[in-house]
Amino acid sequence: xxxxxxxxxxxxxxQVTVDHYETPLLYVLRDDLRLKGTRFGCGNGSCGSCTxxxxxxxxxxxxxxxxxxxxxxxxxVEGLGTLDRxxxxxxxxxDFQAGQCGYCLSGIIMTAAELxxxxxxxxxxxxxxxxxxxxxxxxxxxxxxxxxxxxxxASATGVVR
Amino acid sequence: MNPAKLPWxxxxxxxxxxxxxxxxxxxxxxxxxxxxxxxGIVTAIAQIAAAELRLPMxxxxxxxxxxxxxxxxxxxxxxxxxxxxxxxxRMACAEAxxxxxxxxxxxxxxxxxxxxxxxxxxxxxxxxxxxxxxxVAREIDWQLPISGRAPFAALANSTSxxxxxxxxxxxxxxxxxxxxxxxxxxxxxxxxxxRPPSYGARLESLDTSAVKNLPGVVKIxxxxxxxxxCCDHEYQAVKALEGIGAGARWSESEVSADSRGxxxxxxxxxxxxxxxxxxxxxTTLKNLRQLSATYSRPPIAHASMAPSCAVAVYDQQGLTxxxxxxxxxxxxxxxxxxxxxxxxxxxxxxKQGAGVYGHNAADDVALDAALLARQVPSRPxxxxxxxxxxxxxxxxGSPMVIKIEGTISPTGDIVDWSSxxxxxxxxxxxxxxxxVNLLAAAHLDPPIPFPEAYExxxxxxxxxxxxxxxxxLPHRKIVLHSLPGLPFRTSALRTxxxxxxxxxxxxxxxxxxxxxxxxxxxxxxxxxxxxxxRRVIETAVKLAGWPLNGERGKGRAAxxxxxxxxxxxxxxAVIVNVEVDRDVRVSKVFAAVDAGLVIxxxxxxxxxEGGIVQSVSWTLKEQVLFDGRRVTTRTWDQYPILRFDEVxxxxxxxxxxxxxxPLGVGEAAQGxxxxxxxxxxxxxxxxxxxxxxxxxxxxxxxxxxx
Ligand code: FES
Ligand code: FES
Numbered sequence: 073x074x075x076x077x078x079x080x081x082x083x084x085x086x087q088v089t090v091d092h093y094e095t096p097l098l099y100v101l102r103d104d105l106r107l108k109g110t111r112f113g114c115g116n117g118s119c120g121s122c123t124x125x126x127x128x129x130x131x132x133x134x135x136x137x138x139x140x141x142x143x144x145x146x147x148x149v150e151g152l153g154t155l156d157r158x159x160x161x162x163x164x165x166x167d168f169q170a171g172q173c174g175y176c177l178s179g180i181i182m183t184a185a186e187l188x189x190x191x192x193x194x195x196x197x198x199x200x201x202x203x204x205x206x207x208x209x210x211x212x213x214x215x216x217x218x219x220x221x222x223x224x225x226a227s228a229t230g231v232v233r
Numbered sequence: 234m235n236p237a238k239l240p241w242x243x244x245x246x247x248x249x250x251x252x253x254x255x256x257x258x259x260x261x262x263x264x265x266x267x268x269x270x271x272x273g274i275v276t277a278i279a280q281i282a283a284a285e286l287r288l289p290m291x292x293x294x295x296x297x298x299x300x301x302x303x304x305x306x307x308x309x310x311x312x313x314x315x316x317x318x319x320x321x322x323r324m325a326c327a328e329a330x331x332x333x334x335x336x337x338x339x340x341x342x343x344x345x346x347x348x349x350x351x352x353x354x355x356x357x358x359x360x361x362x363x364x365x366x367x368x369v370a371r372e373i374d375w376q377l378p379i380s381g382r383a384p385f386a387a388l389a390n391s392t393s394x395x396x397x398x399x400x401x402x403x404x405x406x407x408x409x410x411x412x413x414x415x416x417x418x419x420x421x422x423x424x425x426x427x428r429p430p431s432y433g434a435r436l437e438s439l440d441t442s443a444v445k446n447l448p449g450v451v452k453i454x455x456x457x458x459x460x461x462x463c464c465d466h467e468y469q470a471v472k473a474l475e476g477i478g479a480g481a482r483w484s485e486s487e488v489s490a491d492s493r494g495x496x497x498x499x500x501x502x503x504x505x506x507x508x509x510x511x512x513x514x515x516t517t518l519k520n521l522r523q524l525s526a527t528y529s530r531p532p533i534a535h536a537s538m539a540p541s542c543a544v545a546v547y548d549q550q551g552l553t554x555x556x557x558x559x560x561x562x563x564x565x566x567x568x569x570x571x572x573x574x575x576x577x578x579x580x581x582x583x584k585q586g587a588g589v590y591g592h593n594a595a596d597d598v599a600l601d602a603a604l605l606a607r608q609v610p611s612r613p614x615x616x617x618x619x620x621x622x623x624x625x626x627x628x629x630g631s632p633m634v635i636k637i638e639g640t641i642s643p644t645g646d647i648v649d650w651s652s653x654x655x656x657x658x659x660x661x662x663x664x665x666x667x668x669v670n671l672l673a674a675a676h677l678d679p680p681i682p683f684p685e686a687y688e689x690x691x692x693x694x695x696x697x698x699x700x701x702x703x704x705x706l707p708h709r710k711i712v713l714h715s716l717p718g719l720p721f722r723t724s725a726l727r728t729x730x731x732x733x734x735x736x737x738x739x740x741x742x743x744x745x746x747x748x749x750x751x752x753x754x755x756x757x758x759x760x761x762x763x764x765x766x767r768r769v770i771e772t773a774v775k776l777a778g779w780p781l782n783g784e785r786g787k788g789r790a791a792x793x794x795x796x797x798x799x800x801x802x803x804x805x806a807v808i809v810n811v812e813v814d815r816d817v818r819v820s821k822v823f824a825a826v827d828a829g830l831v832i833x834x835x836x837x838x839x840x841x842e843g844g845i846v847q848s849v850s851w852t853l854k855e856q857v858l859f860d861g862r863r864v865t866t867r868t869w870d871q872y873p874i875l876r877f878d879e880v881x882x883x884x885x886x887x888x889x890x891x892x893x894x895p896l897g898v899g900e901a902a903q904g905x906x907x908x909x910x911x912x913x914x915x916x917x918x919x920x921x922x923x924x925x926x927x928x929x930x931x932x933x934x935x936x937x938x939x
Contacts, residue, residue: 074448091448092472099468103423108415109408113538114620115471118869121538150409162407169399169835172843173271174406175538175587181407203877207869209538210271210588211846213880215839 077138081105082151090138097141098122098133101148109149109178113207120206123179124148130186130202149178152185161185164223165216172210180206184220194224239381242266242321246304247378249332252325253282255370259353261286261293263326266306266561267318268298269402271588272899273836274314276401280832281319284386284394285326286366287351298561298583308560308662310591310725312802312897315832319895327383337362337369388830388891395891397835402585413557413584414542418613421544422451423467425474426601427460427481428622429676431863432488432721434458440480444473453477454608457678461605463614474619489720489861495632496529496924499655504714507690509701512708515648524748525638528737530925531856533630533726534872539587540618541594541627545602548611551578556599557586559662564596566665568603571674571681576665590847592662592724594618594627597672604673624872625864626672629857630726631657631719633696635737645749647760651710652700652737657719658686659695659729672722683722687715692799695729699904702738703797704760721859728798728900732848733925735796735904736911740923743792743912753793753912763797765804765827768888770795772825773806776886785919788813792913794905803828803901807845809881811913817927819849819881819910824902826885829893837898838885844902845883850875852907854926 076089081101088104096115101107101124113121115134122134125147153159161181164170171177180203187202188194199220208216246252254262263282269275275295283290296302298309306318330350337355338345341362349356355364388395405411429436436458444450444462449469453462460477464470491498544555552574558564561581569576581599589595602616618626633656640649661683663670668684675682688694690713697713726732746756754774761767770793779791795806804827812818822845831837854873858865866872907925914932915921922935 091466091469095468099466099471102415103467106417108410108417111412111414111539112617113540114869116620116868119538119620149407153408155404155408158404158408162404165407166399166403169403169839171271171400171403171406172273172839173538173586173588174403175271175412177407178409200877206877207538207874208877209536209590209847209874211843211850211875211880212839213846213875213877214842214883217877 075138077142079141079143080145081107082147093139094137096134097124097136097138097146100138101133107148107150111175111178118205120183121176121179123182123206125182125186128186128189130183149181152181160223160227161188161220164219168215168219168222170215170219171212176206176208180208180216188220188224188227194221194228196221240317240321242304242306242317243324243379243381246306248375249325249329249377249379250375251304252322253329255367258367259292261288261366263293263295263322264303265295265297265318265322266303267309267314268559268583269585270309270559272840273400273833274309276398277315277319277832277836278322279401280393280396280398281322282326284391285323286330287386288353290393290398292353300561300565300581305562307562310559312798312899312901314897315895316802316897319832323385324379324381324383327385328379331383332373332377333366333369336373337364340364340369340372394832396833398833411585412539413544413555413586414539414617416544416555416584418544418546421613421615422463422465422609423470424461424463424602424605424614424616425470426616426673427474427477428626429458430483431485434483434485436460437482437484441477443480444476447473447476452605452608454605457676457680459673459676461601463605463609485862487861494924495531496527496634499632499634499716502716503718504655504716505687505689506712506714508710508712509690510710512706514708518642518648520643521640521648522748523638523640524745525636526741526744526923527634527636528733528740528923529634530632530733530736532632532721532723532859533851533855534624534857534866535590535593535627535726536624536872536874537587537589537593540620540623541598542586542615542617543599543602544613544615545599545606546611546613547606551580552603552606553580553582554599554603555582555584556595557584557589558595558599559589559592563663563665564599567596567663567669567671568600571600571669571671572603572607591630591726592628594623594672596663600671600673621867625867628661628722628724631659631696631723633730633733635733637737637741639741639745641745641749645751647706647745649708650702650706653712653714654696654700654730654734655714655716656696656730657716657723658688659723659725660688661686661722661724685717687717688713689715695725698729698799699731699734699796700738701800703766703800704757705762706760721864727847728903731798731900732851732903732907735794736907736925739794739796739905739908740911743915744921757795766795766797769804769806769825769827772886772888773808773823776825776884777808777823779808779810785916788917790913790916792909792911792916794908794912796904798897798901798904802897805841805901805905807902807905807909809906809909809913811910811917813914813917816929817853817910817914818879819853822881822883822906824885825888826898826901827888827890828898829890829896831887831889832895834887837887840898841885841902842883844900845906846875846880848903848906849881849910852910852926853928856926
């Protein structure tokens, strides 16, 4: 039975109708709203590729049925920054060339966005802990951690380029 | 310096028009069949073209992996993209620039020596003339063959060559859509394919009555043991596949009842044997000591972060397929064969996917998409595999067993070396002609079964890759037992047999050094006359600053591994520090690399870093499990890979060799890294683990056996 839901995505309100009430947010983002920066990797919450912010918290969109995000505010990688207005995290990933194939990056960046948005002292341990459930198969991990650290330090000191 | 011989890609595609095009003013379009796999090749090709054409990179557009316009360079694989594809592009662009200068001289009625082609402009005696590249290009016959003799640009003068230019594809990947998974065509349907529950399973009956009425279901198609579904939206296809799976009744059978470990099992299987031998056994030495050790690796999954995906459409023009395959031309031939249509009616176009690390399901899903697209003419169909199918049904890196015997003299000199390798085939990629080799083809009615495949000892035999130690040994003999009858599909995984062979030979070098009572670094250097090999080892030792001969059995130690990939590509020496508590933790990795001429230094470092991390993951954690019927490691929980908190610190040093030819690096670090880990663990625990992966259970087992 189809159901209709209202969600706010990247500060824009959308009404979407889905055929299956448990349709995960991931498919609505990609298929209905055509925000394809959020990626499918496993569909069961174990890789982190599909991470988005829901009311500021990093969550796995492949495991969020539409009914559970009713009225919530969602940020995807497209909402974080764009090619001509990069978010400090996106900027740092490019500066550090932090990635190879890049498939894991949007999920990792969204996980990091919650972390650096939460304030607190930047630290590598906290970054590694936050990325606990994100996988990268290319082995770009060390650069990814360095990029997040740099972006976090820049935003903590207010030096955001 | 230009190489003496034309690279394969130029021999096969000799005309300039196959490589460069100036028909759009202000832009140089260059064509390459080498495709982006996350290794940065498209950026490197752009750097090369910009340098040789003396154009800013912003004026160079790389068209890659399109059978409609690119030269047929077969696969992007084997760390050959820069060596062959890059060198070919260099020759083509150098030739193009020379042609422009020659033609400009005629048009300006001037001497060639007074003409320069720079930044798109034609300079006459250093001052801009009325001509630019594009109006000169119109007067050139681009059917000209590439001679290979147009001089290359000097590295020192280039603003792109040898520079750490940022990857061209990265900005899009951190801001939004950029993969084949994100590609959408008007009216596109989303599909899924049902895979059998196990190898050899037959579909007895299929009830789709419940699925037919689900929202959005446009087409369900069965042929033999193959069932696919197409829907308007992607999640509808997910649900439809669930329903189809519930309505399918399969009969399964055991394909291999043997539950022994690979080490015991592989040498008992039917094999096709071949060998190579070189040198003479010294006959006069006395009191020789023989050592023997057997090593093994399990099957390993490519485990791409993205399940494989393809889009296909069948219309009046024929079949068009968008794919993340490593070889658009071979795939075109294989698709045409599988579908029984003429190759001229098939176009295959590359779109970036996630890293594949070899022959994964990229080609298989292209056939899935083509088969279903044929059922819904004129509608594009996008197929994506599930995570479970990606881990279970992609070709696997073959399990291997390697037995090495060595003889040393009383003074610790190696006088003889022989090894035997048992391995499944590593090269079962689809071919443009001949057997089809695509998963769905084997499930159709009538089926096109996989051909029996095996390897014969040569420099192309994947199982024998790097089995010849890079050391100066008086006599060596290597036997390859190629196993055609493994119960599952094996094919190219990054390094092919190189990973296991280097793990084995370099472990054995340490075992010999221990037996001879010699420091492992010193022991290796004794047998290395190649100065480039010596230099990487010495550089790694300096970088690591860690005594290799520290006390044994203290739970922490360093270890070394060295190889020249394929005995012809980059030289890499790796030293790792490990700490072993309950599990092995690799804390630091130091690597020294000689990759010859480097087009993009940061790109090379990035590739080496990734290769090391992936190898540490393979070495400590990864094994595909098979229960006699099916692969049982189908999720990330069942097939864990290295996580952020397990990744070591990395230090990589490049040894610059601007005057030598470029050497491939994408697969150069994996073998040395694995060996370094194994050697460090052996030192830390005083227990030698010879069966990968080096897990807690394996350490306990090795300790008990010792
Ligand atoms: S796709 Fe959501 S966690 Fe993997
Ligand atoms: S960069 Fe390829 S998976 Fe992370």
